Amino acid sequence: MPGRILIVDDVATNRMILKAMLAGACYEVLQADGGAEALVVAERDRPDLILLDMSMPDIDGLSVCRKLKATPRTADIPVIIVTAHDDTPSKLAALEAGAEEFLSKPHDEMVLLARVRSLLRARSIEAELALRDGTSQALGFAEAGSEFVPAGRVCLVADANAEALSWKTRMSERLHDTVEMRSRETALAETGPTPDIFVVNADLGSAGGGLLLLSELRSRPETRHSGIIVIVPPGNSAHAAMALDLGASDVVRAPIDMDEMELRLKSMMARKRQADRLRRKVRDGLQMAVTDPLTGLYNRRYALPHLERVRERALETGRNYAVMMIDLDLFKSVNDAHGHGAGDRVLKTVAERLQTNLRTVDLVARVGGEEFVVVLPEINPEAALNAAERLRIAISKTPVTLPAGPARPMPVDLTQTVSIGLVIGGAAQGGLDDDAEQLLETADSALYRAKASGRNRVVLANGVRRRGDRPKPAVAPTTYPTPSAPSMPAQRLTVEIR
Template sequence: MTGKILIVDDLAINRIILKVKLASACHESVQAADGATALAMARDERPKLILLDMMLPDISGIDVCRRLRADPLTRDIPVVIITASSDRARRLEALEAGADEFLSKPLNEVILLARIRSLLRTRETEAELRLRAATWQELGYQDADPSLAGPGRIGLIAAEPVIAMSWRAALAPYLPDQIEILTPTGALTDTNERPVPDLYVVAAHLGAHGSGLRLVADLRSRLASRDAAISLVLPEADSETAAMALDLGANDILTLPFVAQETAMRLRLHIQRKRRTDLLRRQVHDGMKLAVTDPLTGLHNRRYALSHLERIAKCAEGSGKAFAVMALDLDRFKSINDRFGHAAGDAVLETLAGRLRDSLNPGDLIARMGGEEFLVVLPDTLLPEARQVADRLCRAVGEKAIPLPASGCEAVQVTISVGLAMGGPGTTAQEILSRADSALLAAKADGRNQVTISATAA
């Protein structure tokens, strides 16, 4: 049943109507007539979304939602609670139970389908991030940060500041978050000068027809704000505008006048969901970074370097431009470890890495290949320039002694040997690396502290 929508309603006619509505948008569905069956189907089959009636013959929809959220196998399935009741207390209870959305009967088909599209987009993004984050955690790269409940930042954007101020006055008693009033222009242009809000509350009408929708689209298109939550505020129920806003990237639709406590709860849920996805993104980013980074020096590691060298060689094949590869080795490194200990050796490697990195351009590749061996790749570079860079690296390392920690010796003088080879069209990454390694061995054999160019470099 994975990929299907689970409809839970005790009345067969309601289930049939929902099935027809979903089928019109090419959604497959399955059905349950009571809470116990719904829980079993959700756990065993993992639907992509659940449409859950509030009133069921055995368990209330709210209790079903609580149980879904308490089960690790079902807690991430989006849940939309549907009811004919207008009881505000029950709506709050549904949101507190973990419902993603609360829709009132009779259902508006346009709004229903737009809500489903929006929730499924969010679910797919979170599912992909969770999968990647779990992979990195299993590899030992990450520990999850459980802190999601702290105060956030909310930006209110209305046609007039006085309107936004009235929203803030209504919501502030129910929110721990910092609430700021923004102009439409400021929301798009001030992101470098202030922290980006976790959530934007945007009026549908900002002085011109469709201006609120355009701002939603602009916020979604900008790097700084694209991951923020967005709630669009409509002056009255407008299914077409609401559906368009959801399809443009809004997370929620709010209708005036606000029911302050319910609105505040909805905003908090969006902030928490946004922070969960932020956390997952950080875990994926940090895991990827650790997977390709040498932990001692902070340089790229061998895995990354070989892959990147392959890409540079392929680019050179297409562009016809030359590139340079240098194999570097720290001279007599074993004697440093033997005389001063491995902590001193690590300090030397860290300092050496920093000096090499600082002597290169941002587009150049530098990596630690293992032990005291390093790799430097210079894209779009000819031999004379490459030789100048290699000589500069030797000077950067050897001109100044490296301080040692708690070794009984203030500093140690070190040098490097460099093997330089040139690549270009028709040269494979493995071939150019092998030539650079051979040149390095020749530099070591010829007395160290020098640059040797591969005989086939030209």
């Protein structure tokens, strides 16, 4: 399932309409017929997003939203307020209560689903950063708080007409942050500090011209993590939905209500600062203590508490996760035949292939000489098996090239394979409810079964399930011809290590 969504509405027909929309997009749907039930369900089931009606007989939607945001277990769940009202005071009240969005009935299905996708995508990134932050704190690397908050930078990208200049003036009056105005060309120029937030006119230069700029900003490393608000013309649902799917953080309809824009900008700036802080901690605070100097991967010291936190979150949400133990087959023969420098090259190459063939939320760690651990949060058993098989193939299909040198008269291609032990944890679909150490032991046992059954394969704990090549001989031939004369041209050898 791509996400679990709670629909809160006292009218059964409204819940049925929304459920049909969301179920058609393969979302898991929970329902509550009032505010009191919504608070219970939200804390118990931890949905990924809440669609909340504003008017309900027991507790109104605004009060429910405030309580959700004031409760630590539910504060990070994005809320969309849905109501029959479309007036500015109702919209401002919803945003002030902490809602991420305000949508009016009847629902525009295209915009609603685009907004849901956008919020779920943002929450996934924030949840992963928070998870890494929790792991850092468990290791004793909590960052001291700082009361000083520097001014942010807001960049308005629009044509230099009277309306755009008015937007800039009014934003500057309301914000403590620096507000500047740029053209499309200067917005993409890599000069000066990167803005924290871009405000982009969708019709920049031409109809939809701002959407092209949006995709450029999201694709560039310098601006990838900036907040982006797109201003769309009134009634243009297609541009609004497209902007959200292209990576816009938020969408505001023209003509701009500056009270609404102020609330959205302040909320986005706060989220941006928090995300930046967490990224800095992950990048800098743990590097020396919890990373392997050879591969740049996390080490066992980081992997164990991280796995424990993934386990705790999975038990709270009722979902599965997976753990892999990966070991290089016959790795000792690489060191014996080619030296430890060659072995280091193989280890670094395998580490790179593991990282490039997994999701950004997955963790790869080196926990021994030639052993790696992979932790995959929120994944079902079949997807975990597919991921393990993808890693096995990615490593074995492309040889590792050892360049010619003093120890080798010619380049050598080593075909390295791996054996993988896989265990599924969590509360769903028969996952194991073991602690981190026990899970690693179970995965390690599955790894030994993979080795014993021929290597270069995946074995799932609790019932052997093998994938991959048929068993190969325990040791492949390792004879290396040598040139018969110094003038003989260099050749490339291919050696399989299985």
